[in-house]
Amino acid sequence: MRAALVRGFDALVCARHRLPDPPASLVVPDGHLVAVTPNVAGYFTGYTVSEPTPAQARSVWRAKALVAAATGRPAPPPPPDDDMSAWQPVIDALTAKLGPDGWDLADAVSERGRRGRVWAVKIYTDFGWAGFLDGTPRQIAAELAAIRDDYAREIAAARLNCPRCDADLSPTAPTTRCDCGSVAWQPVAWNANDWVSAIADALAYIDDAPPYEVAAEHVLLTCLLEPHIQLYAGDPRLPAVTFEDIAAALQVLVPNARWATIGERLRAVLPLGALWEGGRAAQLRQAASALGYELVRSHPIHDLRTPCLLAGDDTDRGLPKWFDVTAADEGWQLRIDADAGRLRQRCVDEHPDTDDEDLGEAIDQVLDDIMLSDDDVTWAVDGYWWEGSLTVARSIDDPGDVAVLTAALREGVEAVAALHATVSTRVTAFLRDAGQTA
Known part of the structure; x- marks a missing residue:
């Protein structure tokens, strides 16, 4: 391998071995950090030992102190505050606005720009990490005060009290237990790509809770089936499912518990005997x-x-390839695949001498006309064929009844056949009127 690719690393390990810790041969002096760089020169993991900067040492100490507090051990001594004097303007502003307690400045850097000297800081508070804030010291203090006030309002609105004895079990309460056995719960961890995973450890406190995989499906389906939960399904800039959606779904699935989001994080009070209701x-x-x-x-x-329900190997081939169910005004809407590929191929077979672009324009126009009219096609048409999303949709009274669902799906297949026949006839008429077919 080229020397330039591995220069500066103190150790290289074949990544296929996936070591959970640095290799034993790596000498790490006390107080030093180990930086890990994956995919070095192919399948290698690189390790670099370095002495921490004052800001890094303070962040590491903060993490160790949190772990110690969580496990009931004394916190390690903090590192020397050699760089604290440089932070004094921010400290003074935070103290003047918020008082000396309830916050901890973990890191701060400053630079002079067009607005004068501005800061970028990392702050922890009594309710968790406040995030990265930037601006002048006064602006940072005002923003942190607003975050703290919003957090206090969210706690008050959540009413995270024991349902039996009314003990306050909110995050800032002086105690996190009550004599009734209720649990003040928050996620141990979650996957940023799968926010529903946050509920996995909560299932241990809930009677009749299914395995996590089933519980996750219940949560996602509840988000679709309940009209008061509005998913951001069509905006790729927003997460499809948020903690607020999950909390609303769990309030349906475990109604005798109290679920809320505080500081954009999931919280709950789980009383003894809380029951999972699918x-x-x-x-x-x-x-x-x-x-x-x-x-x-x-x-x-x-x-x-x-989420969508996709046909498997055991699904009757006479049923749609996929369907989904969403809450409608009064009931639910069932949407199924309208097989855009088969519709296009039918039109191609019927008009082999027609240019692809002209044929596509004809199909587009016919579908537009059908969607904008009160055409007597069995189900309403939804979507465009070129996106692979042509569907038909209609209301369904009880999607949870297998007989009702089966009948609706078979009726939908008939609706797709009727739609294809209608589109085929109209495409032929459209091309004839345009003089593009014999």
Whole structure:
């Protein structure tokens, strides 16, 4: 390998071995840090030992102190505050606005710009990490005060009290237990790519809770089935499911617990005997499973980031490839695949001498006309064929009833056949009127 690719590393280890810790041969003096760089020169992991900067030492101490507090051990002594005098303007502003307690300045850097001297800081508070803040010392202090006030309002609105004795179990309460056995819960960890994973450890405190994989499906389906939960399904800039959505779904699934989001994080009070009630989500999941459908999180319509039920190997080939169910004004809407590829191929077969662009324009126009009219096609048309998202949709009374769901899906297949016939006839008329077919 080229020497330039590995220069500066104190140790290289084959990444296929996936060591959980640095190799034993790596000498790390007390108080030093080990930086890990994956994918060095192919399948290697590089390790670099360095003495921490004062800011890094303070951050490491903060992490160790949090671990010590969580495990009931005394905190290690803090590192020397050699760089604290440079932070004094920020410290003075925070103290003047917030008082001396309830916050901890973990890191701060400053530079002079067009607005004068501005700072970028990392702050921890009694309610957790406040994030990275930047601006003048007064601006930072005002922003942190606003964050603290918002947090206090969220705690008050959440009413995280024991349902039996009304003991305050909110994050800033002086105690996190009560004589009734209620648990003040927050996620131990979560995957940033799967926010529902935050509920995994909560299931241990809930009676009749299913395995996590099933519980996660119940949560996602509840987000679709309950009209008061509005997912950001069509905006790729926003997460499809947020902690607020998860909390609202869990309030349906475990109604005798109290769920809330505080500081954009999930919290709950779980009383002794809290019961998991699958509700409509469990019924839909059971009905779909009986037909061979499985829940997937990647919707066939790429613009939609909602769960979808996809046909499996055991699904009757006479049923749609996929379907989804969402809450409507009064009930639910069932949407199924309208097989855009088969529709286009039918039109190609019927008009082999027509230019692809002209044929595509004809199909577009016909579909536009159908969607904008009160055309007597069995189900309403939704989507455009070129996106691979042509669908038909209609209301359904009880998606959790396997008989009702099966009948609706078969009726939908008939609706797709009727739609294809209608589009085919109109495409032929459109091309004839345009003089593009014999």
